Amino acid sequence: MVLKEIPADNFTRPLGRNEVIGLLFRLTIFGAVTYFTIKWMVDAIDPTRKQKVEAQKQAEKLMKQIGVKNVKLSEYEMSIAAHLVDPLSMQITWGDIAGLDDVITELKDTVILPIQKRHLFHGSRLLQPPKGVLLYGPPGCGKTLIAKATAREAGFRFINLQPSTLTDKWYGESQKLAAAVFSLAIKLQPSIIFIDEIDSFLRSRSSSDHEATAMMKAQFMSLWDGLDTDHHCQVIIMGATNRPQDLDSAILRRMPTRFHINQPNLRQRQAILKLILANENVDTTVDLSEVAKDTDGFSGSDLREMCRDAALLCVRDFVHNNHTENRYILCPFVQCQQLLVRFRVTVDEDYIRPIQQQDLQKAIGKMKKSKTAGSQPMLLMHAALD
Numbered sequence: 237m238v239l240k241e242i243p244a245d246n247f248t249r250p251l252g253r254n255e256v257i258g259l260l261f262r263l264t265i266f267g268a269v270t271y272f273t274i275k276w277m278v279d280a281i282d283p284t285r286k287q288k289v290e291a292q293k294q295a296e297k298l299m300k301q302i303g304v305k306n307v308k309l310s311e312y313e314m315s316i317a318a319h320l321v322d323p324l325s326m327q328i329t330w331g332d333i334a335g336l337d338d339v340i341t342e343l344k345d346t347v348i349l350p351i352q353k354r355h356l357f358h359g360s361r362l363l364q365p366p367k368g369v370l371l372y373g374p375p376g377c378g379k380t381l382i383a384k385a386t387a388r389e390a391g392f393r394f395i396n397l398q399p400s401t402l403t404d405k406w407y408g409e410s411q412k413l414a415a416a417v418f419s420l421a422i423k424l425q426p427s428i429i430f431i432d433e434i435d436s437f438l439r440s441r442s443s444s445d446h447e448a449t450a451m452m453k454a455q456f457m458s459l460w461d462g463l464d465t466d467h468h469c470q471v472i473i474m475g476a477t478n479r480p481q482d483l484d485s486a487i488l489r490r491m492p493t494r495f496h497i498n499q500p501n502l503r504q505r506q507a508i509l510k511l512i513l514a515n516e517n518v519d520t521t522v523d524l525s526e527v528a529k530d531t532d533g534f535s536g537s538d539l540r541e542m543c544r545d546a547a548l549l550c551v552r553d554f555v556h557n558n559h560t561e562n563r564y565i566l567c568p569f570v571q572c573q574q575l576l577v578r579f580r581v582t583v584d585e586d587y588i589r590p591i592q593q594q595d596l597q598k599a600i601g602k603m604k605k606s607k608t609a610g611s612q613p614m615l616l617m618h619a620a621l622d
């Protein structure tokens with residue numbers, strides 16, 4: 237039918253009630269179909285879709301484990317919830333950290349006490365727990381251990397935020413995820429948001445920053461300020477870095493409580509060695525003060541690796557000595573007890589010898605070699621820059 241054949245009245249007359257309802261109904265259906273088709277297409281081409289589904293499953297499992305029920309989470313909060321640390325796997329206590337007693341005492345007084353004894357500090361604005369804590373110092377010296385022990389001892393939930401979770405996303409996603417970090421932490425409070433290598437994510441702003449990154453940083457800071465204005469909010473951001481000088485000054489201002497976790501000194505190394513070897517089979521003649529003296533420049537993580545190497549030497553000896561050999565023994569069935577009978581016996585003692593001083597010395601030598609090898613590229617890089 238051509239338009240001409242439709243009576244002109246049909247266009248000019250007002251629509252009836254049923255016609256309007258019908259038209260609205262059709263428009264709604266059309267709108268819904270278009271919306272879901274576009275959403276399906278966007279989902280289908282989203283390269284992070286698989287990760288999102290995985291993250292959701294992981295988050296649901298973790299939420300169940302930490303006993304969080306009836307908390308509705310958005311899609312973005314789910315992605316962040318996948319970084320919650322399972323409390324069953326987080327068994328770190330103050331007893332697992334050696335040589336950092338001063339830092340632990342100060343942390344207890346400034347961060348944990350105001351949380352645990354809220355009623356004592358209720359009236360004071362000055363004595364509220366800090367919203368930002370910075371742990372800084374060389375790698376492998378216990379910053380992550382301290383953060384985990386703080387969360388556990390204070391009874392806080394622990395969100396281990398990898399900067400890449402926020403930065404490797406589609407344009408616009410980062411900001412939604414940054415907002416989700418805070419909203420999730422508030423829903424799960426009391427909680428600690430731990431950001432390892434915080435400098436990689438909140439480094440000094442520069443004009444070369446991508447627009448989306450700059451906006452995300454600004455948003456992160458304003459959300460952080462939001463925590464500060466709500467005195468009942470029990471969310472702490474704890475950052476760790478090896479390069480505090482690279483941090484944005486605005487971030488440093490938001491982290492007034494700072495702890496320097498330095499390379500362990502002689503006394504601290506001895507304490508760490510004692511802790512690492514506490515449950516191991518160590519020969520009574522081993523002198524840990526000597527070992528501590530020989531390990532100048534080692535981090536806590538180096539010391540652990542070195543002790544593991546020493547323990548492995550004992551295992552290696554056990555494996556190599558566990559062989560068949562000829563032995564002379566007194567034969568009990570022979571009248572003359574003086575008679576020595578040659579037997580082939582299998583040396584199969586279920587016994588690994590204790591760690592000895594020389595094992596530790598060997599392991600120290602090996603670690604020193606690998607440390608120098610590791611620093612070679614750095615030295616070359618510095619030489620190239622000079």
Ligand SMILES: Nc1ncnc2c1ncn2[C@@H]1O[C@H](COP(=O)(O)OP(=O)(O)OP(=O)(O)O)[C@@H](O)[C@H]1O
Pocket residue numbers: 332333334335336374375376377378379380381382432476477478508511535536537538540
């Ligand atoms: N003070 C310490 N007491 C006991 N163990 C320690 C100590 N410091 C480090 N370690 C050992 O080293 C490992 C690494 O420590 P941790 O991850 O806390 O270091 P980090 O400072 O966070 O390092 P990074 O900057 O590389 O993340 C720990 O799992 C622990 O075994």
